[in-house]
Amino acid sequence: MPGGTTSSFEVPELLDDQQKSNHSFEEMPGGNTSLELPELRYGQQSNGSFEEDDWPWNSENCSYHHFLNYLNLTENKNLYSMLRPVQHHKITTVLYLKMVIYAILDVREKDQAFVPYIWMYLSWHNHHIQWDPTEFCGLESVEVPTELMWKPDISIEEMTERDKATPAPFMTVNYDGMVELRNDLVVVSTCRMHVYQFPFDKQSCTLSFKSIIYSDEEIWLYAITNASKITEWSCQVMRTQYEWLFINMTVTRKTVNYFNFNQSMIIYTVNMKRRIPLIAVYCIGIFTLMLLSLLETIFVMYLMKKDNETDRDQTLNVRKCARCAFYCAAETPSEVLSVAEEHNSSQLTVREIDQTFIPYVWIFMSWQNQYISWNPSDFCGINRVSLPTEVLWKPDLTIEEMTEKDKAPPSPHLTVFSSGFILIQNDQVLVSTCRMHVYKFPFDTQTCTLTFKSVIHSVYEIRLVHDTNSSQATEWSRELGFVAAFITDSRMSKNSKVLNLKDKISGNEVDLSLCNLTEVPVRELALFPKATVVDLSCNNITSLPPEFCTLTHLVKVDLSKNQLTCLPDDLGNLVNLQHLDLYNNKLTELPVSFSQLRSLKWLDLKDNPLESGLAKAAGDCLDEKQCKQCASKVLQHMRAIQDEVDRAREKRLLREKELERKREAKQREREAREKEARKREKAEEKEKRRKEYNAQMAALAAQEQQKKKSEEKKKKNGQAAADKKVAVESARKPRRSLIGLLFKLLLLLLLGLVGVAAACRLTDLQKEAMCVPVNVAVDDGLSWAREQEGVVRQLVQNLSSAAKEFLESTQTSKN
Numbered sequence: 001m002p003g004g005t006t007s008s009f010e011v012p013e014l015l016d017d018q019q020k021s022n023h024s025f026e027e028m029p030g031g032n033t034s035l036e037l038p039e040l041r042y043g044q045q046s047n048g049s050f051e052e053d054d055w056p057w058n059s060e061n062c063s064y065h066h067f068l069n070y071l072n073l074t075e076n077k078n079l080y081s082m083l084r085p086v087q088h089h090k091i092t093t094v095l096y097l098k099m100v101i102y103a104i105l106d107v108r109e110k111d112q113a114f115v116p117y118i119w120m121y122l123s124w125h126n127h128h129i130q131w132d133p134t135e136f137c138g139l140e141s142v143e144v145p146t147e148l149m150w151k152p153d154i155s156i157e158e159m160t161e162r163d164k165a166t167p168a169p170f171m172t173v174n175y176d177g178m179v180e181l182r183n184d185l186v187v188v189s190t191c192r193m194h195v196y197q198f199p200f201d202k203q204s205c206t207l208s209f210k211s212i213i214y215s216d217e218e219i220w221l222y223a224i225t226n227a228s229k230i231t232e233w234s235c236q237v238m239r240t241q242y243e244w245l246f247i248n249m250t251v252t253r254k255t256v257n258y259f260n261f262n263q264s265m266i267i268y269t270v271n272m273k274r275r276i277p278l279i280a281v282y283c284i285g286i287f288t289l290m291l292l293s294l295l296e297t298i299f300v301m302y303l304m305k306k307d308n309e310t311d312r313d314q315t316l317n318v319r320k321c322a323r324c325a326f327y328c329a330a331e332t333p334s335e336v337l338s339v340a341e342e343h344n345s346s347q348l349t350v351r352e353i354d355q356t357f358i359p360y361v362w363i364f365m366s367w368q369n370q371y372i373s374w375n376p377s378d379f380c381g382i383n384r385v386s387l388p389t390e391v392l393w394k395p396d397l398t399i400e401e402m403t404e405k406d407k408a409p410p411s412p413h414l415t416v417f418s419s420g421f422i423l424i425q426n427d428q429v430l431v432s433t434c435r436m437h438v439y440k441f442p443f444d445t446q447t448c449t450l451t452f453k454s455v456i457h458s459v460y461e462i463r464l465v466h467d468t469n470s471s472q473a474t475e476w477s478r479e480l481g482f483v484a485a486f487i488t489d490s491r492m493s494k495n496s497k498v499l500n501l502k503d504k505i506s507g508n509e510v511d512l513s514l515c516n517l518t519e520v521p522v523r524e525l526a527l528f529p530k531a532t533v534v535d536l537s538c539n540n541i542t543s544l545p546p547e548f549c550t551l552t553h554l555v556k557v558d559l560s561k562n563q564l565t566c567l568p569d570d571l572g573n574l575v576n577l578q579h580l581d582l583y584n585n586k587l588t589e590l591p592v593s594f595s596q597l598r599s600l601k602w603l604d605l606k607d608n609p610l611e612s613g614l615a616k617a618a619g620d621c622l623d624e625k626q627c628k629q630c631a632s633k634v635l636q637h638m639r640a641i642q643d644e645v646d647r648a649r650e651k652r653l654l655r656e657k658e659l660e661r662k663r664e665a666k667q668r669e670r671e672a673r674e675k676e677a678r679k680r681e682k683a684e685e686k687e688k689r690r691k692e693y694n695a696q697m698a699a700l701a702a703q704e705q706q707k708k709k710s711e712e713k714k715k716k717n718g719q720a721a722a723d724k725k726v727a728v729e730s731a732r733k734p735r736r737s738l739i740g741l742l743f744k745l746l747l748l749l750l751l752g753l754v755g756v757a758a759a760c761r762l763t764d765l766q767k768e769a770m771c772v773p774v775n776v777a778v779d780d781g782l783s784w785a786r787e788q789e790g791v792v793r794q795l796v797q798n799l800s801s802a803a804k805e806f807l808e809s810t811q812t813s814k815n
Contacts, residue, residue: 062137070136071129073148080149084218085126092217095152096123097209098224099268103239103433104246105186105403106354107193107203107272113160114191114205116270117403117433119237121224122152122181130177143170143456149179152219157208157265158189164404169396170456182456186403202247202273210265216255221264222653223251230268239401239449240355240435247271255660262664350436350446357401357434357448366423367395373420386413392422395462400451401432459526459550509533513558516540522547529553537561537581549573560584560604572596580631583607583621589614592645595638603631613637740806 073080084093098121106115126149133140149171165186172180191205211219225233231248238246250269255262349358369392376383389411406428414424434448454462504511510531512521517539525534532555541562549570557574560583572593577600584607604621605614617637621627757778760771 062139064142067131067136067139067142068144070131073144080126080128081147081151083150084214085124085128085150087127090217091127092220093124093152094220094222095154096222096224097121097154097266098230099207099209100230100237101234101246101249101270102184102237102400103355103403104241104244104272105433107191107242107244109193109195112190112193114158114187114189114203114270116187116189116207117165117239118185118187118207120183120185122154122183124152124179126150126173126177126179128177129173129179131175133175139175141172141174143172143461145169146171146181149173151181153212153214154209155212156185156187156189157210158191158206159187160190161188163187165402166398166405168455172456184398184400199274199276202271203244205270205272207268207270208265209268210256210263214263215261216264217262219264221253221266223253223266225251227251240433241272241275242355243275244272245275247273255664257667350434350448352436352438355433355436356403357432357446358430359432359450360427360429361450363426363428364423365395365397365426366421369393369416369420369422371420372416372422374418376418383418385416387416388412389414389424392416394424396455396457397452397464398455399430399432400453401434401449402430403433404431406430458552460529460552463526463529465527505531509535511535513537513539518542520544520548522551525551532556532576534558544568544571546570552576555579557581567591567594569593575599578602580604590634590638592638592642595635595642597635600631600635602627603634605630605634740809743802743806 086093100119100121101116102119103117104115105117106113108115131139146168151171163185165184168181168183174180187207189205189207191203193201193203193205195201209221211221227248227250230251234246234249248271250271252267252269254265254267256265257263350356351358372392392414394414411424411426414422416422430450432448432450434446436444436446436448438444452464454464505528508530510525510528510533513535514537517536518541520536520541522545525531530553532553534554534556535558537558537560539562541559542565544559544564544567546568549568550573552574553576554574555576556579557577558579558581560581562585564582564585564587566587567590569591570593571591572595574597577597579602580597580600581602581604583604587605587608587610589611602624603618604627605618606621610618614634614637617633618630619626619633621630757774759765760768760774761778765771
């Protein structure tokens, strides 16, 4: 690394394939390849090994691997991730929620959209996971991947687009079963805005958190902090506010019923007002001057008309000056646009309108892996190897200001050295938010920050150490030549304080007394975890920052003879604190978390305006024994207060829940009444429609009856005519039938005679006696017929006509 100081750990020469990489160590300015490592803990040697006598506990049960096997997280992870972690399905999971606005990225009035960058903190109790820290070397919490555990399906109702920020990869599981999840979200939400008072308008946008599918009997949402604390915290961490000024934030909770079951909801309302831009002030001033010029012109014209003595050219000159002033003012926007375009032409992009800073950076990270080491002499002198990044554990570092996922491809490999030292390099395109002020445009100077921290791990687990100072990082960045208007890098602006603090350290003690301090150098103290004794007496410290509670390695703290008026609420996080001197301050009370200082053995609270109960418990601290009694009694007193606070909170929660149930009961009664009223209205409407239907059916029945009567009348008339016709036909039919019968008899008789004559004439019967008269008659008839041939022809014609008429009459009768 450029300008790095030489430490006890030397990085070996790089391999050929590493030398061929895009950004190898030899390419760095300065050419120094040594790395300055953080100070080692628990007797760790420079070669990465540990001596057994230096461990504060037995290493058999102190590894994360043994702990995960004990919980069966690696084998039965479906048991923990599929369903709610409760012992009985009727137990309600209380979900504690806290939300802080980190940045206001965009407010689009046209689209009615509100885009904040928020921090969300969730915690709940898992009934299936708990352990005794004493059985695992004091391990009270562990960080596990989020996919191993059940997570609540919390959604934001106003959210219209998917979150672009990188989700948290880990969650924290405590020994008592409490699970904590922290996440950063870029929320593109809808918001009803009113711009009638532009540009002096104020807007209020809401973010409503609720479960997607669980009812309030399964998940109960509870806001951890009140509106004032959330507002104060948001103001402290706010990075950018776009063109808006954050006013405050309120939090409310209510029960909704969208899907025929009640759901718990927490609503955060963000109140903000629009900043009046400097260009608006300029425009107002210009318009005011134009108005004055117009009034002056009108007044001059009035005098000219009244006196008729003033030359008209003066009026024209006045008008010309007014127009010139307007044109000069109108040239400003084009100049602004041209400069902005030139500024964005470099590879380092700065967008003042979006309050966005987009650099292209190189990030080098290194750490020690205690599970990997080998002897290079056993492997042909191999002292380092390149492995894929997904094979080994990597720290979950994030950049707080980053609003979009990295667009550059990640590094595919990392370098592992024989001592267990791991090195990785990443190139990243960071789309980050930055608070910019353009009031001095175009001569403005902007300052943007990139804050690196772990997502889930505390300072006791992962400690970040910057390898180069500010001047070296600035020089290296300038030599690379990527940034056109780079000025300085202020990442280690307090480096001088760090160096001065080293002079104050003697063994495990830090003496900062009589230094005229007004605040505690928390960041500098965090860099020295071996310094467990801190003397801050005889200074002008009025309050301790919340970050002071992260110094969990402190054992003895002397804050006597200062101006302290209060202590941080999370003071109970100093679990290793045994000696605390608060003599001669201005304390009136102690935080409730003070009862969690279970290791505290010595306490001095003399010469403080304490409230009566606490003063009685503290007593005097004139010798060692009394100070130890003071610590014991004060802890008992604070535990009693903690119990009262817990009971009061439980009573308040029960009271709120009872009030909520009463409101829900009233709501159900009102809904039941409304439902009954709607039911009666529907019944009346149904009865009305039924009557109308009956009336319509009666009218249709009457019409049908009338139609039937007319059809019956027509049918009767037609039946009468048909009967008459049948009667006439029946009167004719017997006559026709008699004639036909006679004709048939005559025809049969004739056929019989012809048959007898044929038999007697043509067969052997002609010789019989009975056939003689027949043959004679036939002969006489034939002779007579020959004589009467014309008469016979006439008779045949008559018979044929008679037969034809008979057939026609028969066919007609059949039809």
